[in-house]
Amino acid sequence: MPLDQEFQSNLIPKQNLPIPDLQLNDSVKTGEILLVDDTNANLKLISDFLRESGFKVRGAKSGWKALKILEITSPDLILLDVVMPEMDGFETCRRLKEWDKTKDIPVIFMTAIADASHPEHKVQGLALGAVDYISKPIQLAEVLARVKTHLHLRFLTKQLQAQNAHLCAEIEVRRKTEEQLRLLERAIAASSNGILISDPHQAGNPVIYANSGFERITGYKREDILGKNCRFLQGTDTKQPALDELHRAIAKGQGTQVVLRNYRKDGTLFWNEFCLNPVRDEAGHLTHFIGVQTDITEHKKREEELQQAKAREKEKAQALEQTLGELKRTQTQLIQTEKMSSLGRMVAGIAHEINNPVSFIYGNLTPAKEYFQGLTQLIELYQQAYPKPTPEIQHFIEEIDLEFLLEDWSKVIHSMQIGAERIEQTVLSLKSFSRLDESELKPVDIHENIDNTLLILQHRLRAEGNRPEIKVMKDYGQLPRVYCYASQLNQVFMNLINNAIDALESQPQPRVITISTALGQNSKIKIQNEQGQTPNPPIPSPNPQYAIIQIADNGIGMCEEVCQQIFDPFFTTKSVGSGTGLGLAISHQIIVEKHQGQIRCISLPGQGTELIVEIPINLAI
Numbered sequence: 001m002p003l004d005q006e007f008q009s010n011l012i013p014k015q016n017l018p019i020p021d022l023q024l025n026d027s028v029k030t031g032e033i034l035l036v037d038d039t040n041a042n043l044k045l046i047s048d049f050l051r052e053s054g055f056k057v058r059g060a061k062s063g064w065k066a067l068k069i070l071e072i073t074s075p076d077l078i079l080l081d082v083v084m085p086e087m088d089g090f091e092t093c094r095r096l097k098e099w100d101k102t103k104d105i106p107v108i109f110m111t112a113i114a115d116a117s118h119p120e121h122k123v124q125g126l127a128l129g130a131v132d133y134i135s136k137p138i139q140l141a142e143v144l145a146r147v148k149t150h151l152h153l154r155f156l157t158k159q160l161q162a163q164n165a166h167l168c169a170e171i172e173v174r175r176k177t178e179e180q181l182r183l184l185e186r187a188i189a190a191s192s193n194g195i196l197i198s199d200p201h202q203a204g205n206p207v208i209y210a211n212s213g214f215e216r217i218t219g220y221k222r223e224d225i226l227g228k229n230c231r232f233l234q235g236t237d238t239k240q241p242a243l244d245e246l247h248r249a250i251a252k253g254q255g256t257q258v259v260l261r262n263y264r265k266d267g268t269l270f271w272n273e274f275c276l277n278p279v280r281d282e283a284g285h286l287t288h289f290i291g292v293q294t295d296i297t298e299h300k301k302r303e304e305e306l307q308q309a310k311a312r313e314k315e316k317a318q319a320l321e322q323t324l325g326e327l328k329r330t331q332t333q334l335i336q337t338e339k340m341s342s343l344g345r346m347v348a349g350i351a352h353e354i355n356n357p358v359s360f361i362y363g364n365l366t367p368a369k370e371y372f373q374g375l376t377q378l379i380e381l382y383q384q385a386y387p388k389p390t391p392e393i394q395h396f397i398e399e400i401d402l403e404f405l406l407e408d409w410s411k412v413i414h415s416m417q418i419g420a421e422r423i424e425q426t427v428l429s430l431k432s433f434s435r436l437d438e439s440e441l442k443p444v445d446i447h448e449n450i451d452n453t454l455l456i457l458q459h460r461l462r463a464e465g466n467r468p469e470i471k472v473m474k475d476y477g478q479l480p481r482v483y484c485y486a487s488q489l490n491q492v493f494m495n496l497i498n499n500a501i502d503a504l505e506s507q508p509q510p511r512v513i514t515i516s517t518a519l520g521q522n523s524k525i526k527i528q529n530e531q532g533q534t535p536n537p538p539i540p541s542p543n544p545q546y547a548i549i550q551i552a553d554n555g556i557g558m559c560e561e562v563c564q565q566i567f568d569p570f571f572t573t574k575s576v577g578s579g580t581g582l583g584l585a586i587s588h589q590i591i592v593e594k595h596q597g598q599i600r601c602i603s604l605p606g607q608g609t610e611l612i613v614e615i616p617i618n619l620a621i
């Protein structure tokens with residue numbers, strides 16, 4: 001189908017105007033006739049004759065009556081007597097021709113006047129619009145012949161009029177169609193999109209229409225493309241995934257939308273948001289393809305700039321976040337360092353202050369013991385030499401219960417010695433805990449450090465008043481000396497054990513803290529075979545060995561949400577004032593950043609908590 005016809009069929013609903021078929025012969029035979037005559041005999045004679053000849057006939061005895069009848073009927077022919085009383089045939093005819101309803105009905109005059117002596121009557125009648133004359137006396141055969149002729153003419157005229165009306169309507173439809181076609185052409189030309197139509201029934205699916213939008217976008221002229229396939233717009237850039245999609249859609253006669261890299265006539269790239277659709281005829285058969293190009297190069301450029309700006313913003317935000325994180329960490333570290341250093345200084349000071357007097361006590365205990373033994377021997381010698389003491393001495397001996405005194409004195413000295421030794425031990429632990437000078441990596445006995453921490457926390461572990469004791473179960477494995485920052489590691493143990501004690505605070509018996517140590521691989525470093533599976537038993541990894549310290553309590557435990565936040569600075573589950581929310585954050589920092597290790601938490605509500613610390617044993621090497 002030619003393209004313009006197709007546009008037309010799409011734009012204007014088809015108007016199948018029927019060409020009128022008037023069945024000429026039948027209509028002539030059965031035509032309706034109005035007979036007007038003031039003579040009854042004439043009326044009867046002619047109407048009988050015409051009825052017998054197959055016509056429908058109505059009669060009227062005057063011009064007035066005829067006009068009355070015509071108000072309700074529309075005969076095909078009027079036979080009109082000229083000479084009639086009141087209104088003659090000419091006047092009646094004049095009125096008929098003035099009246100829209102009757103002006104086209106042919107009128108035949110019947111008169112005896114129309115003879116050779118009065119030719120002007122005939123002229124007058126014809127001038128009034130009559131089509132013919134029948135002379136009286138009536139010849140019935142003549143009447144029939146003239147009636148048939150004029151009825152025939154009447155029907156031919158009607159048919160012509162109908163055909164004319166049909167043609168006029170068709171012309172109007174075409175005019176509108178053409179108007180719409182021109183509008184469509186102007187609109188397509190004005191579109192900023194490139195619009196292309198191809199004919200898939202021709203070899204190579206060539207373009208048969210391109211609008212000015214195509215010329216504006218690509219820089220090519222219509223003549224450059226008509227009859228060719230559009231793929232030349234891809235230049236050498238033919239490995240675009242979108243082209244496969246386009247190829248598939250065309251092969252299946254389907255529509256699709258893709259974004260293509262295309263090249264203008266001057267070789268510059270433009271991004272073509274291309275929309276392809278099949279055009280089908282009324283039966284649904286594919287006739288053409290229509291492709292609409294939208295140049296989105298500017299849009300793409302803006303999008304890319306936006307993406308770059310977004311990426312830059314993201315980078316900035318990340319840098320800011322990092323700085324903020326570092327600041328937070330530095331702040332917490334500063335606070336804690338300050339706290340720990342003043343605590344350390346205080347502990348060291350106290351240790352030093354206690355150490356001196358304890359040394360006096362401890363140092364004097366041996367001479368005190370010796371002196372006492374001397375005095376005891378002296379008393380015994382006196383008792384042997386003077387078995388009967390004076391009443392005054394006897395009274396004093398009884399008053400001081402000399403026998404018990406001599407027996408208990410050595411016990412007193414012994415317990416003083418034990419007490420002094422314990423104080424000495426505590427002082428040693430305090431010193432070792434504070435170790436402010438130890439800011440360097442040193443090989444450390446981890447077990448000793450844990451024990452020192454436990455010693456310092458004895459007061460919280462012991463049973464006191466109604467508070468039952470907390471049992472500490474140690475399951476120490478074989479650990480070599482571990483290179484670490486000892487005072488910082490002590491800080492971690494202190495935090496973890498303190499937290500375990502807190503978790504057991506309101507727990508019923510048995511209240512247990514289990515501390516286990518072992519040498520092992522970092523739990524995150526797993527040797528895998530080629531299939532990505534961990535062999536069983538695991539092959540020892542070439543990675544450095546780790547000291548693994550697990551501190552578990554059978555306390556209240558934590559839900560997963562809390563577990564995920566416990567290492568966040570300032571996060572605390574303790575009541576206001578009793579926890580800073582820094583302990584675990586600092587512990588995390590010390591283990592992960594300072595010792596390149598790991599710290600993890602495993603916990604469930606009601607099932608206790610386990611904190612696992614893993615630090616490499618050879619950090620310094």
Ligand SMILES: Cc1cc2nc3c(=O)[nH]c(=O)nc-3n(C[C@H](O)[C@H](O)[C@H](O)COP(=O)(O)O)c2cc1C
Binds near residue numbers: 274
């Ligand atoms: C109506 C029509 C318009 C098209 N317009 C373009 C176009 O603007 N740019 C383009 O790269 N490809 C266009 N194509 C697609 C190519 O003509 C071709 O179909 C495409 O490269 C995939 O087929 P191929 O693998 O045979 O090259 C158009 C296709 C049709 C049917």
